[in-house]
């Protein structure tokens with residue numbers, strides 16, 4: 372069995388030539404890492420995740436996923452291994468109904484119809500939306516779209532999960548359920564989020580980004596408690612760690 376890991380060296384990228392949105396980033400992730408990516412709006416978190424799945428290609432530097440370089444010719448192979456939840460669910464969901472979207476990847480992978488159906492039913496059950504299976508995507512609420520997006524990766528068995536703002540729009544019960552699902556997944560997961568309490572509940576390692584650079588990388592229980600570091604990069608302590616948490620001031 373191959374050992375799951377990602378190695379990134381000197382990664383740089385800009386949407387326009389002059390702007391360095393990712394600016395010389397080197398980092399490695401291992402099989403059982405649960406990594407939170409945090410940083411202010413525009414720090415480059417989503418861009419970084421897009422580079423990992425080859426939705427954008429680096430201007431310099433390299434990304435290797437399980438020894439496979441991320442480049443045009445390897446994208447199909449890379450995407451078989453990675454489940455990726457987009458920040459924007461409207462970009463993720465492109466079929467007519469929820470069932471079709473959740474079935475898309477396993478069908479494309481060549482699995483037989485009964486196995487696809489079994490996986491779709493299980494994925495929908497995991498996120499508590501079997502009742503939405505035949506609903507048209509455009510009629511879903513924001514939170515329902517997010518749950519359907521998460522189901523599209525649960526119907527595969529990825530080695531690696533990349534999730535971009537997965538808790539956005541979820542009600543407390545669905546948010547709690549997602550924390551449970553992610554904590555059950557023991558392989559590599561990388562979660563970009565402003566919900567630092569969600570990161571606290573799901574990640575053991577945190578990476579702080581600012582202006583496309585990695586400014587801190589360390590254990591979640593140290594980094595997320597470091598108020599000076601967080602505030603100097605436009606963030607705040609997780610609500611559960613704020614002194615006034617629970618007080619009605």
Ligand SMILES: Nc1ncnc2c1ncn2[C@@H]1O[C@H](COP(=O)(O)OP(=O)(O)OP(=O)(O)O)[C@@H](O)[C@H]1O
Pocket residue numbers: 386387392410411412413414415416417418419458
């Ligand atoms: N398609 C694009 N074309 C040009 N610039 C872009 C494009 N997408 C993103 N950017 C810019 O790249 C920078 C990083 O964006 P990115 O979406 O990676 O940030 P982020 O850290 O995910 O922010 P947020 O917390 O708001 O989701 C921003 O300044 C953004 O305006």
Ligand SMILES: [Mg+2]
Pocket residue numbers: 416417418458535
């Ligand atoms: Mg983003």
